[in-house]
Amino acid sequence: MRLAPAVFLGGTVGTGLRLGIDLALPHADTAFPASTLIANTIGAFVLGWLVAGLWTRPGLPAWVKATLGTGLLGSFTTYSAVMVSLVALGAAGFPALGWGYLAATLLLGFGAAALGLRLGALHRVLPEIPDAGGTP
Template identity: 85%
Template sequence: MRLALSVFLGGLMGTGLRLGIDQSLPHADTAFPTSTLIANTIGALVLGWLVADLWTRPGLPAWVKAALGTGLLGSFTTFSAVMVSLVALVAAGFSALGWIYLAATLLLGFGAAALGLRLGARLRHRRPPDLPDAGGSL
């Protein structure tokens, strides 16, 4: 039950953040979907960092991973929005713009994820070692 609630609450936050980006950068169906590209690129960067740094921390509860990964980032980034925008552009006769958008999405998404992984790994190595708990021996 805790995992489901975590995903739900994370999803609420991610949806709210995504709505904020969409309202800040509105676009017509026949225009370049900048807001979707930005949200998905930011999400790929953050997920890369989470996987390389936060997820490696001992004792991190599963509900935190579920809330941040599946909930927050799962609702903030959406593959379906990419496809809806691509189909809308192609259907409106803007095929070249659609393919440019798809290429930009893939390149920026993979690049951001790789950068997030590198940053997370670097931060993980700078983090002080975990101290033993109060009941453990030194």
Template identity: 65%
Template sequence: MRLILAAFLGGVLGTSLRFAADVAVPHTTDQFPTGTLLVNVLGAAALGWLVGGLWTRPAVPAWLKVALGPGVLGSFTTFSAVMVSLVAQGAAGLWTLAVGYLAASVVLGFAAAALGLWLGRLFDERLTRRRDIA
């Protein structure tokens, strides 16, 4: 029950953050969905950082991992929003925009996740070294 509550509360927070991003950076079908791209790239980097660092630590409780991963980041970043934008752009005949958006989403998403993993591992290694020295 604790894990379900953690996912629920994290989801409420992530969805609220996502809605705020959509309000802050709105777009129409014929515009590049910058807000969605930024949210998904930021979420990929954050999840990479968590997986590469924080989640490797045995002391991190499962409820926190669930709240942050599937909860906050799962509801903040949405694959479905990417697909809706792509389908809407294609239906409107905006193929160049759709292909550019898809390419940007994949390339920047992978790059952000890789950067997040690297930073998470680097952060974890530094914390481990500090603890070993102390």
């Protein structure tokens, strides 16, 4: 229960950021949901970067992970919005657009997560190795 305020705070910020993308890139139910695709791709990249980079730092408090991962990115990215868009596109008679959207979501999401993991690993903090005696 101690982490609930951290998740709440992150969720509030993530929801606001997501709303900003949705307002900047509005779309009808029968149009390509670019805002959802962009938010989920960005979220996959950032979470990959955090997991491989920041999460590996010794002593990182659990509230930081809860705030950024579960709260902020959990509310910023939305699996449910992907499913609603797929159903809406299919019901509106645009199944090919729905399949294209699903393919783009999967390819960009996995690609962004992989890139985030790779870049996060480059910035990983390694523990210091004590000098065992007299390096010149």
